[in-house]
Amino acid sequence: MLKINGQRLWNSLMELAEIGGTPLGGVKRVTCTDEDRRGREWFTKQVTALGCTVDIDPMGNMFARRPGKNNSLDPVMMGSHLDSQPTGGKFDGAYGVLAGLEVLRTLTDQNIITEHPLELVSWTNEEGARFSPAMIGSGVFIGEFSLEYAYGREDIDGFKQGDELKRIGYIGTSPLGERKFAAAFELHIEQGPILELEGKQIGVVGGVQGIRWYDLVLTGEETHSGTCPMSYRRDPVLACTSLIDKIYALADKHGEQARVTLARIVPSPNVRNTVPGTLLITIDFRHPDPDVLAAMDADLHAIVAEGDPRGRVQVSVEQIWYSPPVVFAPVCVDAVRSGAAELGYSTIEMYSGAGHDSVYISKVAPTSMIFIPCKDGLSHNERESITPEDAANGANVLLHAVLKLAQGGSM
Template sequence: MTASSNLSVNGQRLWDSLMEMATIGATDRGGCNRQALTDLDRDGRDLFVRWCREAGCSIDVDAMGNIFARRPGRNPDLPPVLTGSHLDTQPTGGKFDGVYGVLAGLEVLRSLNDAGVETEAPLEVAVWTNEEGARFSPAMIGSGVWSGEFELDYAYSREDKDGRKFGDELARIGYRGETPARARPLTAAFEVHIEQGPILEQEQKQIGVLNGVQGMHWYDLTLTGQPCHAGPSPMTGRRDPFMGLHRILEQLYRLAESHGPWARVTFGDIRVEPGSRNTVPESLTLAVDLRHPEQPVLDAMDRSFREIAAAAADEARLEHSIRDEWRSPAVAFAPQCVAAVRESVAELGYSNMEMFSGAGHDSVYISRVAPTSMIFVPCEKGLSHNEAENAEPADLEAGANVLLHAMLKMAAST
């Protein structure tokens, strides 16, 4: 048969699959705790693999544990059209972040099977390992190794808070595959995802057409002073790291405001040494996250951050250092993939808007080696990385329908 605009996914089956996957690692507050390379991650992977085999897919697992489920096309020599996301979650994560992109991809394959549609190019659904970075830092390391951003040995050496190594845990759960973890030709790659922000909901739009992803810089800022007793030491004579910190926080918030509305600054973690209630600390280390979708603006924010930190440390008579933990440059998605999404949305008649992603996704790394784009759907109140994360079944179905038709455009169905 010929694929047409009335071809659609089975929304109820997609929802049922999401709810069944959500039972693996379910939390008391309605979320999921299925962190990378745990037994629960293995159980989620096993369920996905079983579903894919039942749908007639072949399965390949690479050396990073990335899973590729393939539905053959008429021409096996053509590079596949790929979709997918991740199954790992935050410790207090939700039911939809990442897993929606994986199971929407599976639903596309199931629906094509139901309709008897054959594509010229093969279709694949990927599960990328450790996208969240909650257990092993950095985030998105599975797709990062595959795309050439990280070396395999570096990934294997990463340790969790208990000292367990990534490579050892990957082997332990049985997903350390033999296929080399490196990029291969793709016709196109798509990822559908909940927005993880409030913009679509506020604008009352059902689909976000993604033009790119914000650039992200992660840093560890350390301020070092002199420890002393909290009682006898006068305020005026102290070399207290917090005296420099408050100046830095205030100025960085102003910096983000000056580059609005897309600039972001976040301070997600702070460590204090020696960490005694009645001792002025010797040092503190602050995790700093800067983001902007335009790389020149992000570079300017980087320079301003360093100047602000140096000036504040000098004024407070502190030493300071900035360690670059991770850099992900701003991404502009491939025009042909964005167009496929845009045209599919128009044909299907969904309300939509063009936007950038404020969060990192595996598509960031995939886009460096293959034509890539993303599709967003709303999530309730913009909440994500939260057990209350929620999305409407109709929106999830709409996003999967857009994914279906965008993939068909790139794979040439018959």
């Protein structure tokens, strides 16, 4: 079976990682900085050496195009991002782009021209570390955000995203909203521990978990911690213990894929010798199935309706965000699954727990993702690490998934 050149892929990963490389072995290539610009220039040099043209849209998204036999067909796309967290690793994002580059190099080596053209995309500001929100390049591309909104986002020093994009020279002229993809694939490190723990080589990603965020508020009454007897208190912290138990129990009730996180628990006033008057608890629910997520929502409201067992504290909850689960296109997921099987790799079917550009792209094109293991599940960390072998495996799956969809003329 046709395979990519694993050593060449690895060398490119290491070469790019020198741009913004940190002493601890990570990468600081934050969006719209000079390092980002140098990373983009490096990328352009590699793809133009292969004969690709590069289009840039007004959001700085870069599209390297390799012509096919029938250039009236929509391209099959591979893409991810070249920006990093301020203390990021070498592989988050960059791996997906460089594996796509290695696929193009392999096809060129073999003189293979696909029926569909191919496009390798690097999306602007996936990380959201400097300008929030995350995934804004792909978000603007699909019309989720306006260009004006994106340009106006400010970093903590008051620099605007649009000005910084202009400063590094990446406000392009390729029209937004006109580009179509026949299919799209994003190869990424898992950023979690499942593949490593299960001893599998490839994650076949069926979609992205849905998310519901809530603010749970318990309201009692502030009082003196010394003078007020326990039996007179309306203490929200005392009341929260049984509620927290019940909320965590929803994770067990709704199965292995359910995630329940209560990560901020904030009494007010936050003072040692005052019984707090209120308590805010943030709730993060995740599940790949919207029906299960809705059932978790109903259960939460039932718990809140039951209220404080002692009847001394008011309990209320408000949903503040809902991101529905994403189900990737079966045609793309099948291409990944069968490609991995033909290559003889061990696989596991999984959902992404993190957001990716593919969440947005899946709204405008058949899309799926491929995951490879990363050491200790670590990402957004300078110690982020993968093996050259896993890197090559993922790129081989990408190659064959792309070939499956780029060779048929009638998508």
